[in-house]
Amino acid sequence: MDNFVFDNYTKIIFGKKTEETVGEEIKKYGSKILLHYGGGSIKKSGLYDKIIFSLNSAGVEYIELGGVQPNPRLSLVKKGVDICKRENVEAILAVGGGSVIDSAKAIGLGALYDGDPWDFHARKAIPERMLPVGTVLTIPAAGSESSDGSVITNEDGWIKRGLHSGCMYPTFSIINPELMYTLPKTQIANGCSDIFAHLAERYFTNTKGVEFTDRMIEAAMKTVINNAKAMVDGSKDYDTWAQVVWAGTIAHNNLLNTGRVGDWGSHNIEHELSAHYDIAHGAGLAIVFPAWMKYVLKHDVSRFVQFATRVFNVENDVFNPTKTAMNGIEAYERFLQSLGLPKTLSEVNIGDEKFELMAKQAVEIGGGKQGNFVELKENDILEILRMAK
Incomplete structure (x- = not known):
């Protein structure tokens, strides 16, 4: 820590x-x-x-x-x-x-x-x-x-x-x-995606000895998972909304990144998408984050296994941890899709014509790189965009 x-x-x-x-x-x-x-x-x-x-x-x-x-x-x-x-x-x-x-x-x-x-x-x-x-x-x-x-x-x-x-x-x-009860379904879904992504950016860290903040992040993630669908479906139950709204505030007030270094590569990649195509930030994150996860999975399979088993209750295959980790990423994708969020760039009519430009711009502010969990160069970001296509 x-x-x-x-x-x-x-x-x-x-x-x-x-x-x-x-x-x-x-x-x-x-x-x-x-x-x-x-x-x-x-x-x-x-x-x-x-x-x-x-x-x-x-x-x-x-x-x-x-x-x-x-x-x-x-x-x-x-x-x-x-x-x-x-x-x-x-x-x-x-x-x-x-x-x-x-x-x-x-x-x-x-x-x-x-x-x-x-x-x-x-x-x-x-x-x-x-x-x-x-x-x-x-x-x-x-x-x-x-x-x-x-x-x-x-x-x-x-x-x-x-x-x-x-x-x-x-x-x-x-x-x-x-x-917030009268928000359109798409805004609610995008908001829940953004909250979850703020949590995930902090969760995927190379810092050891962070069980306490791991557990807090996992609790916030599960709270979003447990309540988001009801919100999108039109629930006006105060407590349902209050759980997620408060989780959204805590997710990004820096409490949950105390003692650890988060990643933030996915956010910076998505910023290029929403800058050039004006896509909603939460929708862009729903596309980029799972692609990033698949790209960096091998860096620390055990952390992805922890994510899968603790957050999405995936059964742990001790003989095949990579399979368990992938099942967790796929569970995350299914959760996002259950809210009506897109899975690929093609679903939102974004082609590959600006991939190289976006990859270049994404690393400019970071001195030629982005991300902390795995350091991403321009070619890495280009590959993640291609995986998200």
């Missing part, structure tokens, strides 16, 4: 009707805020009206910036930065899922920086401070509501890059599972 420092200062306000407290919460950080959100879903659901009522009741002045897309765009980030600087905004309230929250974080960084906001994601500048960001979560998936990360897509070259810094944790996050 490795040395670690765990310091997550995000205040979590979880439960029914908690969104009604947002005005008083954000007022602690500023009386003039940027209200950041996506499309029209928060208005159709009535959440927008609740937020506005709470802000007005608390005497908080707000400037609105909607329009966040999945795979959030740098151009909107720049617009938000300009607003914050021009209007002397003191804090940002992100109402939405991971894309909205990631965009808000990027705006919060850029508002206190004199250069191009893209400098941070391009590794040309180191984040040191961010405007306070509060969130009201509407989609269980990215975990950005309690993480130190942000992922932004630059339309100039369609480059998608993730960024992590200790200054990027939201100050508070309001999480009411009831707000």
